[in-house]
Amino acid sequence: MxxxxxxxxxxxxxxxxxxxxxxxxxxxxxxxxxxxxxxxxxxxxxxxxxxxxxxxxxxxxxxxxxxxxxxxxxxxxxxxxxxxxxxxxxxxxxxxxxxxxxxxxxxxxxxxxxxxxxxxxxxxxxxxxxxxxxxxxxxxxxxxxxxxxxxxxxxxxxxxxxxxxxxxxxxxREGGECRDGRSPSLDHAERMIEIINLRFGEELSIATIAAALGIHQTTATSAFRRVLGMSINEYIVRFRLSRALHLLADTDQPILDVAYACGFGSASRFYDVFKLRTGVTPRQFRSQLSAR
CATH class of the missing domain: 2.60.120.10 (Jelly Rolls)
Known part of the structure; x- marks a missing residue:
């Protein structure tokens, strides 16, 4: 929120x-x-x-x-x-x-x-x-x-x-001060975002991300929420949806390919998330664009 x-x-x-x-x-x-x-x-x-x-x-x-x-x-x-x-x-x-x-x-x-x-x-x-x-x-x-x-x-x-x-x-300045100083939380959040942005199409979990940083899952989750105001999983969903919207708008890739490329794992999961977050299905979204 x-x-x-x-x-x-x-x-x-x-x-x-x-x-x-x-x-x-x-x-x-x-x-x-x-x-x-x-x-x-x-x-x-x-x-x-x-x-x-x-x-x-x-x-x-x-x-x-x-x-x-x-x-x-x-x-x-x-x-x-x-x-x-x-x-x-x-x-x-x-x-x-x-x-x-x-x-x-x-x-x-x-x-x-x-x-x-x-x-x-x-x-x-x-x-x-x-x-x-x-x-x-x-x-x-x-x-x-x-x-x-x-x-x-x-x-x-x-x-x-x-x-x-x-x-x-x-x-x-490189690494300039953040709102609460050069805190470990900001460092952790920044590195987690880099991992998600690079690997969003893969199967990602908090455990995987924390392991890549060499920190405990609890440290990872608390740091991310402190800096971003949302959970790691919520950010992953938002980022994947953002990439899916770009692919639907800018390419002719089949919808199922878009779903897998963006890490949703299944067509049903992709449709459920897409409809919940945008109010339309992926097919409807693409149709609206092509009609213009």
Whole structure:
């Protein structure tokens, strides 16, 4: 489950059922100073259309100006403390497992996990129109369209990762400090994620992952939940589903092949998980895409 402060739950109560760590979401609002910090299990890609705002993020003040893209892991408590009147913000909430699956430099993924608040060094004039289109399309989008919007957002993250970035000095350092210091839990979680991301198509268990790290299963499970806010098995399911969605959308592989390639083990297991998490079957999802 995503971790949310009461203030965050109240502000977003209208779509709270959709907003969990496995769901992508797009929203736009006039930003304001927040009474308390909030946190949730996503990577945020934010674009301030007008104005200026300052976050309190991991003990640092991070100021964002209009039209400059910002990226950070929202599982780290964050709070808007100063906001210019009329500052309109567009937020894209990218599931953590989708971000971790992106083919970007490992140093970028590691920096984000360790608390980097990344900002584009240069303003891209096309971002405002693209982000507004995502906002406009989101409310009426079916699952296939929403997946397409997520794919477009992920492509923007990939481009951001290739462009010059700004980050505070502490966040730039390799192995920079995380929200509770350079803790063993973060090290363990980071290594477990690397194993899952590489071996998701295999039969994976907590015992297998813990053994690969040379740690006890209890240590592995507690460290992962402390850092990610979810169980190891939940992350595995989310990551496998993310990869399956990509294969269904981008290839003509038979559905059964997709199920096995992504580690689901059987067609029935794949269909059950897919329908539960997306609301449609794999065949329906692919049909919706081909109809467009």
């Amino acid at each position: 995503a971790r949310q402060s009461p203030a965050f739950q109240d502000e977003h109560a209208g779509w709270a059922d959709l907003f969990d760590g496995s769901s992508f979401h797009v929203e736009s609002h006039v930003a304001g100073a927040m009474a308390t910090a909030h946190w949730h299990d996503h990577v945020e890609l934010n674009l301030l259309l007008e104005g200026r705002m300052t976050y309190l993020f991991q003990g640092r003040q991070e100021t964002v100006e209009a039209r400059r893209l910002a990226l950070f892991w929202a599982a780290i408590p964050h709070r808007a403390i100063e906001v210019a009147p009329g500052s309109r913000l567009i937020c894209l909430y990218i599931p953590f497992q989708d971000f971790m699956a992106l083919p970007i430099a490992g140093s970028i993924r590691k920096a984000v996990m360790h608390g980097a608040f990344l900002k584009a060094a240069q303003i891209q004039t096309t971002d405002a129109g693209t982000f507004q289109r995502w906002v406009d399309e989101w409310p009426g989008a079916d699952p296939a369209r929403r997946r397409l919007l997520l794919d477009e957002a992920c492509l923007r993250v990939r481009r951001l990762a290739l462009d010059p970035l700004e980050a505070s000095d502490s966040a730039r």
